[in-house]
Amino acid sequence: MNSSMINALMSMSAMQRKLDLIADNIANMNTVGFKRKTASFEDLLTTIKQQDGRFAQEGRKTPLGFTIGWGVRMTQAQLDLSQGSIQRTDNPYDLAIQGYALFEVITDDQGTRAYTRSGAFRAQLNEDGDVVVTTPEGHPVVVRDEGGAEEPLIVPAGYALQVDAMGRVSALSADGSDLQELGRLKLVEPVRPDALQAVSDNLFVVLAGVDVDAVIRDVQPDMGNSVRIIQGAHEQSNVKLETEMTELLMAQRAYQLSARALSSADTMMSLANQLRA
Amino acid sequence: MLRGLYTAAAGMIAQQRRHDTVTNNISNLNTPGYKQVTAVGRSFPEMLLHLTGIEGEKPKRIGRVNTGVFAEESLSVHIQGDPYLTGLRSDFAIMSDLQVPGVQFDSSGKAIDEDGNVIYQPQAFFTVQNPDGEIRYTRNGSFMLNSEGYLVTNDGSFVLGTDNNPIQFPQGIGIEQLTLTGDLRFVDSNGADTGAQLLITVIDNPNRLVQEGYGKFRLNDEDADLARPAVDGDRFEVRQGYLERSNVDAAQAMVDLISALRAYESNQKVIQFYDQSLNKAVNEVGKV
Numbered sequence: 001m002n003s004s005m006i007n008a009l010m011s012m013s014a015m016q017r018k019l020d021l022i023a024d025n026i027a028n029m030n031t032v033g034f035k036r037k038t039a040s041f042e043d044l045l046t047t048i049k050q051q052d053g054r055f056a057q058e059g060r061k062t063p064l065g066f067t068i069g070w071g072v073r074m075t076q077a078q079l080d081l082s083q084g085s086i087q088r089t090d091n092p093y094d095l096a097i098q099g100y101a102l103f104e105v106i107t108d109d110q111g112t113r114a115y116t117r118s119g120a121f122r123a124q125l126n127e128d129g130d131v132v133v134t135t136p137e138g139h140p141v142v143v144r145d146e147g148g149a150e151e152p153l154i155v156p157a158g159y160a161l162q163v164d165a166m167g168r169v170s171a172l173s174a175d176g177s178d179l180q181e182l183g184r185l186k187l188v189e190p191v192r193p194d195a196l197q198a199v200s201d202n203l204f205v206v207l208a209g210v211d212v213d214a215v216i217r218d219v220q221p222d223m224g225n226s227v228r229i230i231q232g233a234h235e236q237s238n239v240k241l242e243t244e245m246t247e248l249l250m251a252q253r254a255y256q257l258s259a260r261a262l263s264s265a266d267t268m269m270s271l272a273n274q275l276r277a
Numbered sequence: 278m279l280r281g282l283y284t285a286a287a288g289m290i291a292q293q294r295r296h297d298t299v300t301n302n303i304s305n306l307n308t309p310g311y312k313q314v315t316a317v318g319r320s321f322p323e324m325l326l327h328l329t330g331i332e333g334e335k336p337k338r339i340g341r342v343n344t345g346v347f348a349e350e351s352l353s354v355h356i357q358g359d360p361y362l363t364g365l366r367s368d369f370a371i372m373s374d375l376q377v378p379g380v381q382f383d384s385s386g387k388a389i390d391e392d393g394n395v396i397y398q399p400q401a402f403f404t405v406q407n408p409d410g411e412i413r414y415t416r417n418g419s420f421m422l423n424s425e426g427y428l429v430t431n432d433g434s435f436v437l438g439t440d441n442n443p444i445q446f447p448q449g450i451g452i453e454q455l456t457l458t459g460d461l462r463f464v465d466s467n468g469a470d471t472g473a474q475l476l477i478t479v480i481d482n483p484n485r486l487v488q489e490g491y492g493k494f495r496l497n498d499e500d501a502d503l504a505r506p507a508v509d510g511d512r513f514e515v516r517q518g519y520l521e522r523s524n525v526d527a528a529q530a531m532v533d534l535i536s537a538l539r540a541y542e543s544n545q546k547v548i549q550f551y552d553q554s555l556n557k558a559v560n561e562v563g564k565v
């Protein structure tokens with residue numbers, strides 16, 4: 001087997017994975033709060049055919065040995081957490097984050113936490129008739145009250161949800177006479193975004209076995225940072241079609257070139273076979 | 278035996294090596310910091326042929342002949358790749374144009390002085406430490422912060438700071454808050470120094486670097502004195518949010534690919550012609 005063939009094969013499968021990633025980004029172009037993933041490439045281990053001292057002829061520029069590379073691989077996908085554009089919806093349960101932060105939600109009865117950038121929340125009635133604010137999949141949003149206790153965001157029956165730019169949550173009665181403080185939205189800042197794993201439903205979780213406090217930290221909107229909450233708005237995905245199409249073209253052309261190298265290597269093998277026609 | 282048969286076979290093997298090298302360049306068309314490799318051939322040692330054994334005549338000199346070729350060295354071309362904007366704060370690109378006093382380099386990074394000595398342009402590299410604790414050099418600045426706060430490359434090698442230790446940031450500091458200053462210090466979002474400074478190593482003759490894969494180069498022990506930490510006044514800069522594109526020229530690679538294939542084919546034809554001559558000699562000479 002000649003190494004051109006293995007090399008071209010590795011390269012084509014790496015390009016295929018890149019195409020898959022771009023396809024995922026493009027497919028989620030209109031997903032609220034979606035963050036695009038990027039990946040770059042890295043060449044594979046190089047083998048060195050050793051040469052003895054007699055190869056050190058005059059005019060040689062490099063150290064002894066002839067190096068042969070074995071192709072390329074796609075590196076781990078990295079999250080691009082840059083800001084998406086804000087679109088007004090005027091739905092009180094739509095919250096958008098401006099700045100570098102994520103919402104925290106509870107995904108099961110044990111209180112397991114996940115993080116999301118998507119603020120397209122829903123109102124769900126619980127058995128008392130109160131409104132629980134959840135993600136479309138039913139995961140409640142976490143708020144923190146004055147005392148620092150974390151609990152699901154529940155708006156009493158007959159009250160309307162109000163969220164200000166600093167993430168303070170309150171409930172206003174229908175006649176406007178009563179205002180109840182419900183605490184502040186719990187927001188986290190991903191400090192090590194590479195340790196966050198994107199799971200389904202636009203959620204991120206901290207990888208098992210990794211210290212949660214090392215990956216994320218609490219952040220509260222205040223004058224010292226630029227994190228703000230906008231009620232009645234969506235954050236669009238940060239996928240830009242032009243960027244994705246450019247990347248798509250480059251990956252496709254690289255794939256084509258590798259396919260050419262493969263067919264050329266095939267021709268060489270056929271020539272070797274026909275030596276004694 | 279026909280001498281040229283082996284010459285042509287050697288030619289086929291050498292073209293195969295060339296083809297392998299070009300294929301690897303094509304594979305790494307989109308690899309940040311990748312440096313194009315050229316396979317350089319060398320002819321077999323020269324022989325002098327004499328015609329001897331003719332009665333009454335002195336031995337006659339026929340001439341010199343090389344009986345083959347082999348791929349001798351793989352030469353990395355260390356010219357600058359284009360920077361491109363990725364917007365990720367964990368991406369870094371080195372733009373370097375290091376100068377040697379009194380020497381004017383051409384675009385391939387080479388200069389020849391009055392005495393005919395060739396001088397190669399020094400190049401700047403990120404300094405990393407692989408899992409075995411050895412020092413390696415790379416131009417691929419696609420880094421990330423791992424969960425322990427170390428700045429690492431894609432395959433988990435540590436990026437070194439000017440104190441020759443892996444760069445580590447305390448818990449609570451993320452890459453989004455870090456900015457690389459012009460003198461390669463990392464400052465946080467308030468402009469306060471984090472104490473980490475990126476170590477850039479200058480290699481005086483980059484041809485002596487051995488390509489190791491995973492974007493990394495190493496220096497053999499005998500060449501260790503070619504590396505020095507970058508100093509003030511070296512002409513290079515490190516840009517955050519950019520990566521250095523591979524310096525492989527796709528059009529050139531395609532031409533090289535075709536030329537290697539056709540040269541391989543020509544050598545194959547030569548072998549076939551020798552084979553036909555042998556066929557004649559064996560089966561037809563002396564036929565009655």
